Amino acid sequence: MESISKKYAAPSRQSKVAIGIILIKFIRFTIRSFWPILLSFFIGRKVGNSFENIIGYIALGVAALNLIGSVLTYFRFYFHLEEGAIVIDKGVLKRSKTNIPFERIQTINLQQNLLHQIFNVVSLEIDTAGAKKSELTIDALDKEDAEALRKFILEEKDQLLEETESTTSEVSTQEVEEETLLELGVGDLIKVGVSQNHLRSMAILFAFVFSTLNEITDDVSDMVQEELSGYQEAILNNGWILFAGSVIIVAIISFVYSLINTVLKNFELKLTSKKSGLKLVRGLLNREEISINKSKVQTISWSDNPLRMMFKMFTIQIEQASSAQADQLKSKIRIPGGYKDQVKSVLKIAFAQDRIESDIKYRVSILLKYRIIIFSGLLPALIATAIGYFQIGYQGLWFLAWIPLxxxxxTLYYKKRSFELDDHLLQNNRGTFGHHFEVIPLYKVQAVSIKQSWYQRRKELATVKIHTAAGSLNIPFIPVEQAEALENLILYKVESDQRKWM
Known part of the structure; x- marks a missing residue:
């Protein structure tokens, strides 16, 4: 550790591999932001459109300037360690110097894409409390140095916090061996990929195809019409076959895409517990290592769908404390697959319990079921049926099929809508065709509010909204007395518990 502190005591640059990483980031950003313009540029050149050429040259000029600026950032980026802090000096036209005290650092994550892995370097990201983005990103650093630097900073942080609190612990100074809580092999990842939401992939594929066709349709529509004019009658007669075939092809492509993406993103996924919390490592082409501070974990949820039920697997999500301005994706760690015993292990490490120590399930009022059926099913179906009847006749009666759906x-939703409670944890249960469970420790609750609509006041019902540093959850349509008792219990636990929640 002493060698790392000495090595980075003076301002240091990143690894030279960072130049390639910056270039790749630049190319990805340019393609993602300007691909319609670039597509129009190449199509415009092909058909001799001078306006498209002008737009294209302007885009390429702006891209060239950004490219030069991106490379210069490597030569103007320095970082070093000083007493209790890491200092970053960066900027091309406008220089900035940022001092990040170790106490403010929440997590230090490591990532590796394919280029990183070839040169045995990593990208190091330092997150602080409330930051929307990573406070500091070092694009390329020797892997051994990055791991040693992270270990040094986190140990220095723990020591500073212990000195501030004037506490000493013999256990805290000892090295704690990592324990594997969850590990997904290739077989598990195939199960996860098979049971993914393939409709999302289909939507992405359709959006890409149609947006691309939208850019070129003016130039090729006449050609397509001319080529297919001789087959117009056959196409009309077999329209449903062509449509069904197209849907099947897109579904197969979406399935294969979801499966490959799941395996690549979560290859050799491993969740381990360590002294300060949890560590998640995953990925093949893009290897990432995410640290999860145990004290920051606010909510743990797990859910399934009909396919996941066949494999007895759940999607696990760990939500950390974040400010309202912080990126929500950064504060939510999603593990695509796990089994019940693995969920219990995560709960045990994060919340010191593997389950709610109570067998009582508190149900919501059946009036919630009736209101959903009336306002989401009956009324929309009757209105659509009436309009459809006057527009298309008896075929409009098909809209009535919406009511039984x-x-x-x-009915499925209402059977699962409940909550469970003991002296330490609250579990919220919901779901329709699958199940969704979320657990929060009572002492980490920030606020509790009781809300009533005019209808709820008439029926002496209320909705309880429980706020945490990671978001909020609702318990709807429970008796007012029960809502008030729940509020009083949670607030008592918050005030009487002396444990830190951040």
Missing amino acids: VWLST
């Missing part, structure tokens, strides 16, 4: 889904 909503009744079925609402």
Whole structure:
């Protein structure tokens, strides 16, 4: 550790591999931001459109300036360690110097894409409390140095906090061996990929195809019409076959994409526990290592769907404390697959319990079910049926089929809508065709509010909204007396518990 502190005591640059990383980031940003303009540029050149050429040259000029600026950032970026802090000096036209005290650092994450892995370097990201983005990102640093630097900073932080609190612990100074809580092999990842939401992939694929066609349709529509004019009658006669075939092809492509993406993103996924919390490592082409501070964990949830039920697997999500301005994606760690015993292990490490120590499930009022059926099923179906009847005749009666669909889904939802409670944890249960469970420690609750609509006041019901540093959860349509008792219990636990929640 002493060698790392000495090595980075003077201002240091990143690894030279950072130049390549910056270039790749620049190319990805340019393609993502300007691909419609670039596509128009190449199409415009092909058809001799001078306006498209002008737009294209302007885009390429701006891209060239950004490229030069991106490379210069490497030569103007320095970092070093000083007493209790890491200092960053960066900027091309406008220089800035940032001092990040070790006490403010929440997590230090390591990431590796394919280029990182080839040169055995990593990208190091330092997050602080409330920061929307990573406070500091070092694009390329020797892997051994990055791991030693992270260990040094976190140990220095723990020592500073112990000195501030005037506490000493013999256990805290000892090295704690990592314990594996969850590990996904290739077989598990295939199960996860098979049970993914493939409709999302289909939507992305359709959006890409249609947006691309939208850019070129003016130039090729006449050609397509001319080529297919001789087959117009056959196409009309077999339209449903062509449509069904297209849907099947897109579904197969989406399935394969989801499966490959799941395996690549979560290859050799491993969740381990350590002294300060949890560590998640995953990825093949883009290897990432995410540290999860145990004290920052506010909510742990797990859910399934009909396919996941067949494999007895859950999607696990760990939500950390974040400010209202912080990036929500950064504060939510999603693990795509895990089994029940693995969920219990995560709960045990984060909340010191593997389950709610109570067998009582508190149900919501059945009036919630009736209101959903009326306002989401019955009324929309009757209005659509009336309009459809006057527009298309008896075929408009098909809209009435919406009523039994909503009744079925609402019945399934109501059967699962409940909450459980003991002296330390609260578990919120919901779901329609699958299950969703979320658990929060009572002492980490920031606020509790009781809300009533005019209808709820008439029926002496209320909705309880429980706020944490990671978000909020609702318990709807419970008796007012029960809502007030729940509020009083949570507030008592918050005030009487002396444990830190951040």
